[in-house]
Amino acid sequence: MNALPTHVTIREVALRDGLQIEAPIPLSAKVELLEAIIATGVREVEATAFVSPSKVPALADAPEFAEELTRVRNSAGIEFSALVASPNGAKRAIASGLGSIEYVVSAADAHSRANVGRGTADATAQIGEIVAIAHDNGVSVEVIVATAWDCPFDGPTPVQRVLGVIAAAQAAGVDRLAIADTIGTATPRRVTSLIEALRPLVGDTPLGAHFHNTRGAGLASAYAAVSAGVRRLDASIGGLGGCPFAPGASGNIATEDLVYLLRDSDVAVDVDLSAAIAAAGLAQRIIGHELPGALLRAGDRIQDS
Amino acid sequence: MNALPTHVTIREVALRDGLQIEAPIPLSAKVELLEAIIATGVREVEATAFVSPSKVPALADAPEFAEELTRVRNSAGIEFSALVASPNGAKRAIASGLGSIEYVVSAADAHSRANVGRGTADATAQIGEIVAIAHDNGVSVEVIVATAWDCPFDGPTPVQRVLGVIAAAQAAGVDRLAIADTIGTATPRRVTSLIEALRPLVGDTPLGAHFHNTRGAGLASAYAAVSAGVRRLDASIGGLGGCPFAPGASGNIATEDLVYLLRDSDVAVDVDLSAAIAAAGLAQRIIGHELPGALLRAGDRIQDS
Secondary structure (H helix, E strand, C coil): CCCCCCECEEEECHHHHHCCCCCCCCHHHHHHHHHHHHCCCCCEEEEEEECCCCCCHHHCCHHHHHHHHHHHHHHHCCEEEEEECCHHHHHHHHHCCCCEEEEEEECCHHHHHHHHCCCHHHHHHCHHHHHHHHHHCCCEEEEEEECCCEECCCEECCHHHHHHHHHHHHHHCCCEEEEECCCCCCCHHHHHHHHHHHHHHHCCCCEEEECECCCCCHHHHHHHHHHCCCCEEEEEHHHCCCCCCCCCCCCECEHHHHHHHHHHCCCECCCCHHHHHHHHHHHHHHHCCCCCCCHHHHCCCHHHC | CCCCCCECEEEECHHHHHCCCCCCCCHHHHHHHHHHHHCCCCCEEEEEEECCCCCCHHHCCHHHHHHHHHHHHHHHCCEEEEEECCHHHHHHHHHCCCCEEEEEEECCHHHHHHHHCCCHHHHHHCHHHHHHHHHHCCCEEEEEEECCCEECCCEECCHHHHHHHHHHHHHHCCCEEEEECCCCCCCHHHHHHHHHHHHHHHCCCCEEEECECCCCCHHHHHHHHHHCCCCEEEEEHHHCCCCCCCCCCCCECEHHHHHHHHHHCCCECCCCHHHHHHHHHHHHHHHCCCCCCCHHHHCCCHHHC
8 A cells, every 4th residue: 555665774763862951961871872873873873063052051062072083984874964953063063074964943933032142033044054164064964853743832834834945945046955844743644644644745755754652652753754765764762752742751762662653664774673672671771760661671582682 | 456345343452452561550550541542532442352361461350340341341331351261161151241251262373282282273162161161151262363364382373283273263153253373473465365265164154353563564465454354353552562572573553553554544443542652652551661562652544643
């Protein structure tokens, strides 16, 4: 019924989205977690963010961590990326040796203002400058549309606002696009609807999706996205990365839970399930509190392990 | 793409599957929880089980609780059912005034023996006797095929074993059928596959599905089932009902999380979301430990609440 792809690229975001709301951990612990993530076989890792250190203290060590990434990339061939929120952040990421950046634009005005201090229109207007800076340095750019379904302040995001950001990104010549369920409210039907609405504008540009499991529907939404043609999904080891608007709630979809689901769907991924569970266990020990990932507790099917 | 139904019947199973592995709670607490569940608007409630009190002490009060159900049914018009594992259990349920019973047959031999002390063939052979007892008393019977996807001992369940139980149930004239993901290993693609394989045998007999969220894919599997034509789903307030094989793991899919997902899919249910969240909160207070339901922590979308 659904035309599932033969392969989906998982981007591991535990080091960025996962850690950003946690208390800062030492650089050595980040490197330990990075090594466990590399051992999963994943090919893309969103590793840090070049944003205000005062707003995101957990990622204030981005320049130092980037040095570690440069060392690793040469041996492992993994694509490391960093999230940025401004042209200045893009310059800092590039100066630190990152070969790929994600620029986040929130489609909801109120969330955009709360997040980066300016509305969607102003944030969108900077896409061109960021793409120029990146491409001048041989760096690829993805535009991530945050609050693509709902805003914690504005409610449901009109699809026209998402289309507006996507159109600007395409006009600027971005390399990739993504839509993010920032507060974990998406559900399968709405995922399918939005992707279908975006398709004409997205065209052949690779489109990713980023889900949180805050309301339990993260994996269902991810499966709907893949069924609707998305070939790139963000996920976080152990489900690290809660939402600050919902204390105690689940964070990103858990990498290992996603791998488990896709394996049964005959969708190949680059991530080894056992190694992902091991990395999730390490993340839990480093962070020091229970993570929401299901396989972390239940394990793989008994007969397979 | 998917032909979603306009309505899905949710059967609330917190009082049976949810409570059965918990320490026994007082009858008065059960009645309090029952009242909160009734307040959700749900039309079908699996309320208890007539099985060995020594094996399931939490449900040893089934006869006493059934008296409460009889009193409630007359005013609320809800269909209460009880799970049974033998002809004797069926007789006890009927003698206690239940108007609907579920007879569980495990499609996996090892699980069947561990669960009820006899293999699948012997358990299947009793379907006819149980149907006869029930129908002689004007009571409806559902056959639930347990371990329909995987057995904790035998591994993946061959579809022929599921078909065998379904065929026997149909020959005996059961009123309804259900397939249960007993250990929480199912994923969307496997759900779709099994339902398609069963369809010719199931015909017009109502088919339900029962999922656990043990490996995070419970809601995704439920959505796949609905997309594949299933119109009946079991769910448990708060996700009450962990699996004894995976301590700490999630239990049944949470009623409120399911309602949230289906609402967005324009699938009507009889359960009110706010009332379901309230009932989940009560269940958590009564049980005395955190339940896994996501909306219990995150709540409904902010703008809607």
